[in-house]
Amino acid sequence: MQTEARPGTGEQAKQHALVQLRQAILRGEMAPAQRLVENELAEQFGVTRASARAALIELESEGLVERIRNRGSRVRVVTVEEAVAITECRMALEGLCAAKAAVLATDDQLAELAGLGAAMVKAVGDGEPITYSELNHEVHARIREFSGQRTAVELLERLNAQLVRHRFQLALRPGRAQQSLSEHLAMIEAIAARDPQAAEAAVRAHLGSVIEALRD
Numbered sequence: 021m022q023t024e025a026r027p028g029t030g031e032q033a034k035q036h037a038l039v040q041l042r043q044a045i046l047r048g049e050m051a052p053a054q055r056l057v058e059n060e061l062a063e064q065f066g067v068t069r070a071s072a073r074a075a076l077i078e079l080e081s082e083g084l085v086e087r088i089r090n091r092g093s094r095v096r097v098v099t100v101e102e103a104v105a106i107t108e109c110r111m112a113l114e115g116l117c118a119a120k121a122a123v124l125a126t127d128d129q130l131a132e133l134a135g136l137g138a139a140m141v142k143a144v145g146d147g148e149p150i151t152y153s154e155l156n157h158e159v160h161a162r163i164r165e166f167s168g169q170r171t172a173v174e175l176l177e178r179l180n181a182q183l184v185r186h187r188f189q190l191a192l193r194p195g196r197a198q199q200s201l202s203e204h205l206a207m208i209e210a211i212a213a214r215d216p217q218a219a220e221a222a223v224r225a226h227l228g229s230v231i232e233a234l235r236d
Contacts, residue, residue: 200229
């Protein structure tokens with residue numbers, strides 16, 4: 021049986037380890053505070069220890085990994101206070117993106133948002149919180165994309181990566197999906213109406229609700 025070739029050294033190896041490790045953290049396969057041992061990661065990803073270390077350093081700059089003095093690296097623990105602070109930053113940036121999307125989105129893009137809204141309604145009706153959470157994430161991603169605000173998008177991608185654990189915890193909280201659904205439908209409706217002020221206000225209201233839920 022032919023095995024998949026994996027790069028062992030150099031920049032390509034670092035990127036390979038970086039992508040694999042980032043995805044594992046974002047999918048929740050590596051839990052907050054889990055130790056990240058360079059030798060083990062090098063073996064797991066088929067790269068050198070130096071490449072694994074370089075990947076960890078980059079993920080530290082992204083806020084996904086933290087280095088503990090004399091104890092090595094671990095998946096960063098994002099406290100509730102930090103999650104609230106990150107969401108407050110998201111409020112400004114995502115509000116901007118929604119306002120831009122209300123002006124710039126094409127009719128096809130508005131139809132895509134409407135389709136995602138319908139899928140969210142179905143997910144809530146079917147009692148599928150994980151599916152709903154994924155659609156929730158997709159709606160925000162599409163709004164950012166349709167805004168054309170590349171700088172805000174890059175900042176938000178880094179911020180959102182740090183919230184993945186809290187996002188899944190909120191998704192599983194009883195009653196949260198139903199409340200969140202109405203907030204997302206209001207965002208989609210305002211963008212479809214091409215009303216940038218209403219779109220920004222809807223996003224800010226939604227993320228304000230997220231902050232309240234985080235603090236509960």
